[in-house]
Amino acid sequence: MSLAKRLESLDRRWIFLLIGLSVVLPMFLPITFPERITSQTQALYDTMESLPEGSVIMVPFEVWPSTLPETEPIARAAVRHAFRRQMKIVSLSNVGGGGPSIADRVLREEGNAAGKVYGIDYVNLGYRANYLAVLSGMGTSIRSIYQTDYSGTPVDSLPLMRNVDSYKDVAFIFAIADNATLDYWVSIVGERFGAKIGAGVTAVMAPKMFAYIDAGQMVGLLGGMKGGAEYEKLLGLPDQSTRGMGAQSLIHLLIIAFIVLGNVGFFLSRRNARPA
């Protein structure tokens, strides 16, 4: 069989095997590379650093469980940064299928590690139906939407919430997102109510978000695992994103190699098909 034929008829299980190995191997043999910080990540980090210590920030967990490997490390980095600067976090989610549970787990784990207390240093408001109504309603009064938090505790009994009732009481919004609700955070919360927004998103979402950054509607952006790794580097706390970049590097290289090989096969077979 000619090389062209072989390349054209390559069993895709070989591709699956190589992809699997590229993900698994870096777990056992960690490979780390130096990360160059992009301007979008630096801007987000600088914004967080510029906020006075003790500021109240909002960290919406607009994520489905399916994207956790990408979004959870970003969320953890954001929460760690906030706690390190003694900020208070108000969290919520417009993703009914798991967002509040993810927020609860991440905040409690990071809160316990930083010695923070629920209700004083951070709260999780949970989920309410219809994100358009929720985002608009919180501009007037958070209490009109959330009378209780995720656990059913009345919001008024949470010390942190005593002075927080709308976006005006929040210094910054650091959204973690894997879906289009982030567009509404920008268009409703940012544009209508004047809140300052930055976000950590999945890599596939990042291209769209560049338009908001360029228009000044978002102050900064962490795009996928790379964005998370850059933020971890700025924080001086390399963790899951930094480790994940080893696997991501191998996968990207492998896919590029597949594209090149596929095209070599394509051009060889096209040349062979030409009449002599």
Added chain:
Amino acid sequence: MRGPLPLAVAFLAGMFMIVSFFSPHPAVEKASGDFLNWVSIVSGFSILLGVVSIAQNNLAKVKRRQKEWPYAVVLLVALAVMLAGGVLEGTDSGTVYDALFQNVQAPMMTTMFSMLAFFIASAAYRAFRARTLQATLLLGTAVIVMLGRIPVGQAIYDGLPDLANWIMAVPNTAVQRGIIIGAALGGAATALRIVLGLERTYMGRG
């Protein structure tokens, strides 16, 4: 309800929300907030409707022993357990609901999503061909961005990360902006059609 009443409600509610956007008057803001609360409550009921509907459909599937009915049993059992756990015990960490979510649902959804990597690699090998000038440009851009997004790219050529970031920040942004403006205009036009009663599919007819 298919008479003029739903149209009148849609018109008045739509017009009020448009006006309230521009009015800082406390009474208007209060009424607007109440409207948004109602939307949230109605949406909550629509979720309930969805749950009842999916339960009914799957129950019927099991009763009639339709194709792949055991999957319907799994769905119904999972639905019942999560519902009972959530209602009886709450959803806090340490509850049955939370344990099932964190240890069953989340890993399953992550696994399903991670399958994409395999199929993307396979598709890239089979379909990403430099057949035309446009396809070649797309291919070259993809390679630059993929390399620029990983540290190895920087090792190959120091300017690659900056080039990848420029592609994302300039040509990509121009295209994304066009898409966003187009989608926003489309959304505004559709909303206006609903408010004016020209678009009536939400009432179950064209």
